[in-house]
Amino acid sequence: MKVLCGIGGSDDSLRALDRTVDRAAVADDDLTVAVVENEDSSVAPEDVMQRARDAIDDAGIDADVRRVEGDPGSRLIEIAEREAFEEIVLGGGHTSPMGKITIGPIAEFVLLNAKTSVTLVR
Amino acid sequence: MSDRRYPDAAAGDFPAPPTEFTDREDRTVEIRPYDGNETAYESLVAMYDAFDPADRAQGIPPGGEERIREWLDAILAGDCHNVIAWCGDEVAGHATLVPDGDAYELAIFVHQEYQRAGIGTHLIRGLLGHGQAEGVEKVWLTVERWNRAAVSLYKKIGFETSDAESFELEMGLRLNEGDGDGEDNESGRGDESGQGDESGEDET
Numbered sequence: 001m002k003v004l005c006g007i008g009g010s011d012d013s014l015r016a017l018d019r020t021v022d023r024a025a026v027a028d029d030d031l032t033v034a035v036v037e038n039e040d041s042s043v044a045p046e047d048v049m050q051r052a053r054d055a056i057d058d059a060g061i062d063a064d065v066r067r068v069e070g071d072p073g074s075r076l077i078e079i080a081e082r083e084a085f086e087e088i089v090l091g092g093g094h095t096s097p098m099g100k101i102t103i104g105p106i107a108e109f110v111l112l113n114a115k116t117s118v119t120l121v122r
Numbered sequence: 123m124s125d126r127r128y129p130d131a132a133a134g135d136f137p138a139p140p141t142e143f144t145d146r147e148d149r150t151v152e153i154r155p156y157d158g159n160e161t162a163y164e165s166l167v168a169m170y171d172a173f174d175p176a177d178r179a180q181g182i183p184p185g186g187e188e189r190i191r192e193w194l195d196a197i198l199a200g201d202c203h204n205v206i207a208w209c210g211d212e213v214a215g216h217a218t219l220v221p222d223g224d225a226y227e228l229a230i231f232v233h234q235e236y237q238r239a240g241i242g243t244h245l246i247r248g249l250l251g252h253g254q255a256e257g258v259e260k261v262w263l264t265v266e267r268w269n270r271a272a273v274s275l276y277k278k279i280g281f282e283t284s285d286a287e288s289f290e291l292e293m294g295l296r297l298n299e300g301d302g303d304g305e306d307n308e309s310g311r312g313d314e315s316g317q318g319d320e321s322g323e324d325e326t
Binding site for chain 1: 180181
């Protein structure tokens with residue numbers, strides 16, 4: 001399957017990255033990792049890109065890692081549509097000290113607007 | 123997480139537990155701080171184990187005894203503030219303040235058999251009274267925006283919306299004056315508030 005994994009560097013997005021890479025290795029997915037600008041993330045995009053490349057190398061798969069500028073949600077959807085991706089994978093949300101899960105604006109936008117299936121990784 | 127907004131003025135005084143009242147079903151209910159004893163802990167586990175999954179909010183309480191215990195261990199830790207609504211030796215509800223930087227995150231749960239009897243209102247006021255006594259200054263929470271009953275309860279208590287941009291509404295309350303702003307109260311006044319008990323989950 002042709003999978004687009006969007007990550008910004010938050011903890012939940014990195015968990016989504018690792019899970020998606022692992023799955024791609026098993027399922028032979030055609031994976032692209034898009035590093036988006038997440039203002040809630042404290043990790044620099046360059047570091048997130050490197051983190052993604054490391055995960056891909058560790059899994060021994062071949063996957064594209066690219067930097068995506070601009071509004072994350074709409075850019076992810078645009079890429080998915082233009083390049084005929086079949087699934088978008090995102091982090092499953094921020095967990096508060098209480099343990100409450102909050103879904104961020106990027107995931108909300110993608111969920112509501114994507115034509116593909118969207119997976120939120122828990 | 124640190125740029126949450128709170129009302130300028132502190133809320134009025136809330137009653138510090140232990141307190142006792144009769145709910146709308148004529149049951150005697152006592153609000154007491156959680157004292158860490160094992161019986162209380164196990165009673166809490168029992169309440170959450172029997173908690174209606176339909177009343178979960180944003181992933182809590184978790185399902186299954188093992189995950190319930192893990193979650194409780196985190197929110198009953200020494201730096202958290204917890205109060206329990208007791209009906210005899212059964213837990214009717216539980217409310218908690220969990221530290222988050224210089225503020226506390228609030229959640230409240232009322233078991234489905236005890237909902238819509240006014241317990242949630244007493245419970246949250248008891249928690250805030252306990253927090254006030256413990257010197258807590260700022261409290262925030264999130265609530266699913268469709269949960270109107272819970273939202274109106276929080277408003278009545280004095281919470282103000284601090285972020286309406288996402289799926290969940292975020293609200294804040296100032297409990298004690300910390301850093302010299304604010305004047306006297308503004309909310310918190312009349313107790314009572316009949317309803318207040320909406321759905322069970324989170325929020326009363």
